Amino acid sequence: MVKNTTFKKCILCRELGNSPLLCTGFSLQRLLLLWSILMGECFSSSWHYLSPNLPKKKRWGMILFNENPVIVGFLLVLAAIDLALALTEDTGQATIPAVRYTNPILYLLTWVLVLVIQHSRRWCVQKDSWYLSLFWILSILCGTFQLQTLIRALLKDSSSNLAYSCVYFIFYAFQILVLILSSFSEKDDSSKNPSTTASFLSSITFSWYDSTVLKGFRKPLTLEDVWDIEDAATTKALVSRFEKYMAEELQKARRAFQKRQKKKSKRNPGASMNGLDKNQSQSQDVLVLEETKKKKKKSETTKDFPRSWLVKALFKTFYIILLKSFLLKLVYDILTFLNPQLLKLLIAFANDPEIYLWTGYLYSILLFVVALVQSVCLQYYFQLCFMLGMKVRTTIMASVYKKALTLSNRARKQYTVGETVNLMSVDAQKLMDVTNFIHLLWSNVLQIILAIYFLWAELGPSVLAGVGVMVILIPINGVLATRNRAIQVKNMKNKDSRLKIMNEILSGIKILKYFAWEPSFQNQVHNLRKKELKNLLRFGQLQSAIMFLLYLTPVLVSVITFSVYVLVDSSNVLDAQKAFTSITLFNILRFPMSMLPMLISSMLQASVSTERIEKYLGGDDLDTSAIRHDCNSDKAVQFSEASFTWDHDLGVTIRDVNLDILPGQLVAVVGTVGSGKSSLMAAMLGEMENVHGHITVKGSVAYVPQQSWIQNGTIKENILFGSELDEKKYQQVLEACALLPDLEVLPGGDMAEIGEKGINLSGGQKQRISLARATYQNSDIYILDDPLSAVDAHVGKHIFNKVLGPNGLLKSKTRILVTHSIHFLPQVDDIVVVGNGTILEKGSYSTLLANKGLFAKNLKTFVKQTGPEDEATVNEDSEDDDCGLVPSVEEIPEDVASLSMKRENDLRRTLSRRSRSSSRRLKSLKDSLKIRNANILKEEEEPVRGQKLIKKEFVQTGKVKFSIYLKYLQAIGWCSIVFILLAFVIYYVAFIGSNLWLSAWTSDSKIYNGTNYPSSQRDMRVGVYGALGIAQGFFVFIANIWSVYGCNHASNILHKQLLNNILRAPMRFFDTTPIGRIVNRFAGDISTVDDTLPMSLRSWVLCFLGIISTLVMICLATPIFVVVIIPLGIIYVSVQIFYVATSRQLRRLDSVTRSPIYSHFSETVSGLSVIRAFEHQQRFLKQSETAIDTNQKCVFSWITSNRWLAVRLELIGNLIVFFASLMMVIYRKNLTGDTVGFVLSNALNITQTLNWLVRMTSEIETNIVAVERINEYINVENEAPWVTDKRPPEGWPSKGEIQFSNYQVRYRPELDLVLRGITCDIKSTEKIGVVGRTGAGKSSLTNCLFRILEAAGGQITIDGVDIASIGLHDLREKLTIIPQDPILFSGSLRMNLDPFNNYSDEEIWKALELSHLKSFVAGLQAGLSYEVTEGGDNLSIGQRQLLCLARALLRKSKILIMDEATAAVDLETDQLIQMTIQTEFSHCTTITIAHRLHTIMDSDKVMVLDSGKIVEYDSPEELLKNPGPFYFMAQEAGIENTNSTTF
8 A cells, every 4th residue: 555655754755845744645645545445345345245146155165365364464564563663763853743653553444454355355256356456556556656765765875764664665565465466366166267256457457368278279179168158147147137127128118009009090090901701711822822912011011019128128137237338438538538648748858858857758658557558448348348249149049039939820920930040140140249339329429529629729720621521521431331231232132042042952952963954053143143243343342432531531631630720820830749649639530430430330230130129029929828728627628619810810710619529539630631620730739819719628738740840869869859768668659650660771770860850851750750759758638730641551550550549559648630541530539520610520430421421422532533542652752862852941041051050960861871781780679779778888889880971060170271372362363462462562651651751841840930931841741741641542442442353353263163063063962961061151151252351351461561661660760679579579479379279269169159059949940839839948948048158158258369369469569659659768869759759659559450460360360261161162072074075866865775784883982882783674665663662772773864873883874875974964854853852943933844945835834734733823923934932832732743743744855754752742633643644754764663552553564672682573463473572562552463452
């Protein structure tokens, strides 16, 4: 503390002009300062101590011995000795001066207080208090004056005050020791994050983070190395605080909203609702048309909603952080204006040799101290702002997720999954970004006012000329920025369209390859890309203009201001003090001026995001009040006059239903398509809007949806669905749901990982896993929405008997089964016939038949038409390798693709493709499963080969190779690079020149005074200074515009190479690479190369040359400065090397941990009804919170690493300023004021530039990774060339004869053969049916004909031409396939049928007529130009299948392959397809992959495959005569001969 000041009147009194009173005052002032700090700390400690919410250590926990109190004890003793000496000494005066004993007494009290405070902080997590640390620092600083006084006194007279001096020296040393000890952080094992226990000094310098940086430098960081966030910042804690304020504010906003509504309704009372006719049956097509009408209406009048509550709620949640950062920013802003004043004093010092030398040193030290405090304030302010941003983002993301779980269906309909994910990613990010600038709103205004005030003091009214120029340039900048924003919005649309097409291309890549359509789609993408690049170029040109103005502004402003100043009044002479102080002030002014437009635009963007989030979070929740849970009810489910609708605007869907279902009953719900069966189930689950009436439900509910929802995870995780594992029950469920055969085929059994949306499973497998999930949960009521639709008849029978039927696993439960399978109806307890949203009939099977009502009538016609439904299918759905083509209903949107939207480790496409190797152990799967589960260690074993199909994405670690930089620079062009660099160098030469010129100009003031300053000299000074300024702006503009063109060229080249190569990649590349990962290259990485990388490169060059030029200027003035630069340079580079390694890896971890948040979210949204039915919302919420927290800790670490770096770099910058000013003081005899001004005004800018250089180096390293990732896919191996020199003869194939000769094939080089030596002849126009169990190699056969798979041995010849000898397109254009999954692309119907415009409209209409679609297409307003949505979602599945048939009809090729797919098609459409094929393709050689035997009974020959070999190949009649594989399959299906399809 401030020191034991009062030794003998002598020393201090002498120093202070011999006045004991003054001496007392001086001591008291220092003590008062320190006491004010201590009292603050005292209050803070007691509050901390008593506050129940703040973290404390256990009171009686082991308290580590703390050295500080011991040393403070010594200080107490020293104060007592001082008092004793004071009282006993003989001063030779009559009375002892009061100050001699009041001082030591005050010190005694001070040390007692310090001890109390230290003791009280023992139970706080953070032992060290910032009050105490400040107290020690100030105490030591105040003591230095007295220390030097005592030393000087001793040097003069060694015996003087020896005792006091010794006491004082010990006293001072102890204080330094305490400060050193208190700067060490205390280790605390209970804390997950060292920042919570860090000492004050460690906190402000971020030294607690050193260990992480060191670790990151030694090895790439992993998630385990990153510190957890503190408890108060976890998602759960943040959301619970936010929700409290959100509820209050939202309520207020809703009240305001209702008032607005009332006012509106008074104004236009005539507005009425438009609804559908209540009795109209809503078929799928009507609904689709209604949707489009509604969308149009919505776009015309945007709906109102409760507004303006989000910002208030966020403010209330985080006001403390805002307040802290406000104070720090205020201190920083005020200190900023001290620098020019100190500079002014230093110039005056250099100009006046009379001033004492120590004054110069004092100014230098002050300059350094001010800069140091500024750095600390600024960095801590940034830390708080970024932390606030992170917390806001987390709060929004978690709130959106939570809201998604409760949002009503009506509100949910307004958003696609993509749009909702956007709220979480894009909008939350916008709010995060704006929090970093939020304080600039008031800070900019404050800085501008202060700068103008100080400039006025320097230059008087002439400063208005300069400010005027700035003000004029603001709107110009604003206009340019607005234009730029418009271009960006336009470009986002282009980018969205391009990514949409890319997404579709990759989803349907197999179709493109089958039909050889790649060139058409490639052109579409190229055309969109051209538009995008054109806009990018315009954006770059405007950006260059903005940069030009930005660089010209300070020059123009200073030229105009100085010119006006010297021209207004001839007595005004520009001297160094005025010129360089003004330039420093103009530099300060430049920042808020340039930030204003940027601030406004980011505020606008954030306001749009705020509105979107407000609309979503303020949306209506699901109203489940109509679903009553009553445990004492005698009915399991009871509908009472229940009417429900999906949307009140669309009329009622479920109408006045009364229905009782008793506990334990099996009730079948039947009805035609669109009759309301699924809606009835949804009403029971509370998914619909209640009109009137209610539903009573007794007990818990399990639900199997019509479209099965599968999570990305193992099969086991999907079935357990968060429940405990009961091994016996689990085995029973697997067996009952017919999953054991599948698990045998799948690598890794039930531990096989399923890709997102179950992409590597067939439809039937997904449906059975979905059923197994429900069966495993022990619920009371099972709602089963057509679970048997996607499985084969014999599998359906097995499931019905083992799970659903009277003897199944669920026999004691209440089961409500929606089904189309008529033959199960006799076994159910009750049948409910639904039509047009009401119940038409209800009763048992026999009762309904006896009633001869609608049910009986329909049953008769149906049985007549089709014969039994019980045709067995040989294998369910398809071989899995086509499942990747199932259009994902809701792909995550393009804009988020950039956020690496797919989980890094997902599994994709066909796992079960591999044929079982003969060496597979024949041990029953049940046993192996039991053993695996019993022995936990085995799960840790290496996964089975193929269990992980997806290659883990290759994450680069360490430095990016230099060759990647070269590749990018090469793409820009070497000539361009030379010119760009040259222009930048000339700019800096002009910059140094203008500084030197200004220095020479100001030296005129020593030669001339105001009266004799020649006007010619003055004009020359102004003219040259202005010319050099304009040269700077011009060359920056030239360099920028050239780099824009160069980088645009590079973007174009890289995208072209990437697209060309991806489209030529073999199919196996797409099998092992998730779509998201490829889209990511086209979205995120291309976007980085387009926008971010060029800017980073430009900034880097500017920063680098800027630092060089500043150092050159300092060295020109004081060459000795080189000695300082070298060590500082070494420190700078080493800090940078340490930081870049850590930062790079943290950025990677951030993006890797961000993907699971979005994929989990989109998964949740698509499975909402299931999650709600099982009431698992809390579990999913917890998973989401965990994922967000994992990402948060990476973001927190990254933010801290930036601050860690900035503090160290600013210290280096401050040291450069300090040493430069020190040199000016030391060499002041050789220097003039203008040189000092010239050097220091530039040195003051260097801190910021140094900071930027490292930031940019790191940015470039982060962003060049995009080029590295693109390059990785540019180098993917290609399939065979599309066209070769050897072309097939004209009109080939004319006959359609196919020969297989010992043909062998495998999927990937490391796998076994799938086809093992196939040899057979197929004659012209023969109809061949191919059958075989799953994994027999049927689909592989079609893939071989199209050379999707290349031969591993043998050959295929078509009409005598070896297909391996010609180009892929020559081959594929001549074959036609009707694939199993009808894939459509967004675009017109015409484009979907004929992407190359090869056919006339007449031909297309003819094909549509033959495929029974003519009436449908003719009925559409747009006809052939009707826009198909992504994946063909606005057409029914049947219509899509018929369109695929139309494609085949158009091609008229001699060979047709049908991967026959009727699982998705109703029986009527199935018959239409069969008829058309028989008539229209009679002249073709037809190969049909059969899934239902009856479709191939009329074939000329049947090929039976097993394990990749042909086991039988003959006509169906012959094969049915001999008991063989085909005979047994037919028996199983109830087929006895080719004509009989009866039981």
